[in-house]
Amino acid sequence: MSSLESPRRATIADVARKAGVATSTASVVFSGKAKVAPSTKERVLAAAAELGYAGPDPRAASLRRGRSGIVGVVLEGHLRTAFLDPVTTAMMDGLTDGLAELSAGILLMRDEPGEGGSSALSSAPVDAVVLIGCSGRTRDSLEVVRSRGLPVVVIEGDAGEGIPRITLDNTTAAADVARHVRELGHENVALVTLPLDSARERGQVTAERLATATVDVTIHRLLGTREVFPNAPAFSAAGSFIDEGLLVGRMLLADPLRRPTAVIAQSDLLAAGVIRAAEELGLSVPGDVSVAGFDGISVDGLGAHTLTTSVQPAVEKGRAAGEQVARMLRGEPAVTQNLTCRFRAGTTTAPPSAVR
Incomplete structure (x- = not known):
């Protein structure tokens, strides 16, 4: 040799x-x-x-089974920003745990078409697919996956009949946060939402925009909040980022004559951005304005604050998706699982100054 x-x-x-x-x-x-x-x-x-x-050789075993040993995970938006959200990181940790028995690799993919309009999913060497959400472009990804006959699980999105889902009680959890704010005495409340659709437009949420919204998480959390504050103005952010919360927070808090006494955001990162906007304007939280979020993550830069929020089981959400993928690859039927969030009162909400 x-x-x-x-x-x-x-x-x-x-x-x-x-x-x-x-x-x-x-x-x-x-x-x-x-x-x-x-x-x-x-x-x-x-x-x-x-x-x-x-x-x-695991490759030989994969060939005998007719499998690649890879599970595709389709994320919305740019991959470079997806893992800036600790919820995504925790969810992927859980997904890895759920797939542990398969010893499967994970292929991260975007929900956008490739060159010529074709989807990378149409030829990706994957055994199954997990879709994070199912709105806008991810619905196109779903159709590609279904046409290939691959097992698919959707996390927090409605993929239609017969597709197993991992969901949260977003409406109920959002209503819990809103009720807490109302019980403190707030009436003048503004809302900061996640994106309404794949366009990710930042701006006021009008009836027309809401009628064409496609992101289930945004819609359901908004429904819950408006059960308590039906007339509260809402503004959509372009993503779940602190900088987006800062930009929308400036819009909401700049005018003293129209300033709300409380802001409810659909993610903790957005809430942290609103708090920064308040501090820029010399406002105290919760003395001048109360701020609440959603997710229950650890956010840097909040100082001594503990955010009032709804804590979601992000790791469990990913693990549940992985376990359902494993079931399907064993030839067993998958099931939809509904997980619940837990309200947590923090130091960023208090009665409005007029009430105090």
Whole structure:
């Protein structure tokens, strides 16, 4: 063999020959599917160690099953910004846990078409797909996945009948936060929402815009808040980022004559941005304005504040999605799971100054 050639990877047959046993016996030692005499097992393992054989090639197993060993995860928007949100990071940790028994790799994908308008999902070597949300462009991704007959799970989105989903009680949880604000005595309240659709336009939420909204999380959280404050003005952000909360917060708080006494945001990052906007204007939180969020994440830059929010089970949400993917790949039926959030009162909300 030339010194430039890579050494051949030892096979289970090589191990069997060296150990003086049948190939099937050597295979059983590594699979653990049947008992083998201790002396035989020791002989096989010693031969494997001498040959540098670490175990069956997972690629070969994947080929025998007709699988790639990869699960595709379709995220909305740019991947470079997706993991700026701690909710996404926690959810992906949970998803990895849920897929652990499969030893599957994860392929992160965007919900946008590639060159020529085709979707990367149409040819991606994946065994199953997890869609984060199902709105706008992700609905196109769903159709591609369904046309390929791949198992699919949707996290926080409505993919239609027969598609297993992992959902949160967004409407109820948002209403819990709003009721807390109302019970403190606030009536002049403004809302900061997540994007309404894939256009991610920042601006006032009008009836016309709401009628064409496609992001279920935004719609459901807004419904919950407006159960308590039906006439509260709402403004959409272009994403769940602190900078977006800062920009919308400036819009809401700049005019003293129209300034709300409380702002309810649809994410903790947006709420943190609103707090920064208030501090820029010399306003105290919650002395001059109360601020509440949604998610229950750890946000840098809040100082001594503990944000009033609704804590969502982000890790559990991802884990549940992974477990349903694993069920489907085992040939078992998947189920939709509904998870619940927990209200947490913090130090960023208090009665309005007029009430105090």
